[in-house]
Amino acid sequence: MSDFEAVARAEEIPPGTGKQLLLGDHVIALFNVDGTFYAMDGTCLHRGGPVGEGDLEGTIVTCPWHGFQYDVTTGRNVMDPDIGLTPYKVEVTDGVVKIAID
Template sequence: MSRFVQVGRVEDVPPGARLHHEFEEDTVIVLNVGGEFYCIADLCTHDGGPLADGELHDHQIECPRHGACFDVRTGRVTRLPATEPIPTYRVRIEDGAIWVEEPELW
């Protein structure tokens, strides 16, 4: 069963903003895209670099290192050189709090 962890509040992440949260072994990015919240791993599957500073275009995040793009809703690769999707995690909003599904430990 998945465990959810509170990572912030809705008012702290306005549309277009992002929030980083470090779990024991993984770092995730919570993104507010037009009022909808998504959570992805801070990890480009092309070379293992971070996505934290990547530009967000609609629902796609671009890796700042080599330009690979991923859909933040599904993790799907939308532009090479990456070929593997990025992990995504479920997000719940309850009473203004942002809750994220905790990544499973390796």
């Protein structure tokens, strides 16, 4: 069973935005899509760019370095769905966003 750890307050990440953060040794990208939070690995599969700092449009984030795009609800790469970033479970309790890493 995975433990959820608090990583942010929900109001820090308004709808349509994301955040890059560290949870232990893990680099995490956390996004707010219309009030629903999604988390995945934050290190781009191309050259390690900070995916959590990319622009979010709908459910698609664009890596700020060279434009790789990922669906934040699944972590899958848009151009090549055979590859993707590991998604993580998210829960929000009393305005606190928590992520579980197995």
